[in-house]
Amino acid sequence: MDLRALLRVSGGERTDLGGHDARATPGGQGDKAAGLAETARTGERLAGLQERLWAASTAGDRRRVLLVLQGMDTSGKGGTVKHVIGLLNPSGCRIHAFKAPTKKERAHEFLWRIRRNLPLPGELGIFDRSHYEDVLVARVRELAPRAEIEERYGAINAFERELADDGVTLVKCFLHLSHEEQRDRLLKRLDDPDKHWKFSTGDIDDRALWPAYQEAYEIALARCSTGPAPWYVIPADRKWYRNWAISRLLLETLEELDPRYPPGDFDVARARERLLKS
């Protein structure tokens, strides 16, 4: 199966998110139990490939992977990090959660803070939100002039091509949540006092802007789904499917990269002899 082909956004001027069912499980073979089991198995294969990627970097291979997670509140960006990235060796993962830009960050162009948090060769980078916020919330909340926002799509495509040329394979995932499922998840947070710290009444304000956010996503996904840096739409109402799909996309990506353990640069027999005497 080629899940990347199945979930990839084809590009163009605007993606029709209404035509994507957030509860669907495209490519998923079976039910929740089967999905959880396969995600666990995929995790083991991912961890092996991750080690090879890191090992290759010690011999000069500059390749790395950057997983970009975008989606509305409660769509599962944090859950993906916990349950998918949690299957890997944390020492090879460079995770950054982008918040509203600080005063210092706002003093620079919008990609400045992104460049400072890129994965190094051999690493798996994970962005929980990203430079796409600058064409999403910035568009919806009018945080910059419209003309400037229009220019950013091209700037992003140029930036991501530059990354690809430098060995970065981008895996950009939009966690597609339904309006109803978001309400259920927010209500569950209210029901549990231990989850109140995750809740902000601003989350309810944002729900009123849901159509504007969907429109902003539809434009960004279409304009910025490019050959070197495609977008994938991940139906996210079912957490097990979301985790399965993202782990699977990472697996297909790493298998294609096919990183190899580098050979040693020493005389093995001589090293063994010295060791046995030591």
Next chain:
Amino acid sequence: MDLRALLRVSGGERTDLGGHDARATPGGQGDKAAGLAETARTGERLAGLQERLWAASTAGDRRRVLLVLQGMDTSGKGGTVKHVIGLLNPSGCRIHAFKAPTKKERAHEFLWRIRRNLPLPGELGIFDRSHYEDVLVARVRELAPRAEIEERYGAINAFERELADDGVTLVKCFLHLSHEEQRDRLLKRLDDPDKHWKFSTGDIDDRALWPAYQEAYEIALARCSTGPAPWYVIPADRKWYRNWAISRLLLETLEELDPRYPPGDFDVARARERLLKS
């Protein structure tokens, strides 16, 4: 059980590592199978406490934990990150592996690069090697004048007290490996071509300096095991015990910190009402 009390270095001028059996399992209840099972269970409790620590930080709690891992080559620093830290949510972990200092780092005082990689409030920081290299390899290989090295112990203690005053709980672990076990582990690396990338003939050169390294550790552990920042000696010949002991030290540490989910700062009934209408 108080494993911290059992493994803590008492301080003084020099620790007798010869009196510590690297194959021992102090405090460990049972065999390898039991140890592995208990480490897995401890991981779940750690993940829960880690979430609380992070949640508390969102309400202004500045506390965090810094795990420092030191030990000879193959003693299991990387393995600890993989198998113990791998049980946690990677988004709350800030891991840094310190290599030989770069030219830029050498242009600053030795704690400069340490300060730049500290965990933020709510995080668990993990140092794979640390500022202790500046009194270990620096002492053995005479990378700085002896008088300067002698001054560093006091500088480290002052620095760590400053960290403690700022909410950082230090858990400093020396992975105590036997000379024989290191040879076995290095030989295993030679036997497996997929592990040759981890091998350096410099590792054999360092074995010739084993007594000097043990002495440097004995001095550092004793002089820098302080009230706010104790050292623990972890027998490391048995990997399952090493993982069990470090997970247990983290558990005791986090349970004592007892971080709490902060209460919400909003009207729950009103929020529910608004959500149901949205």
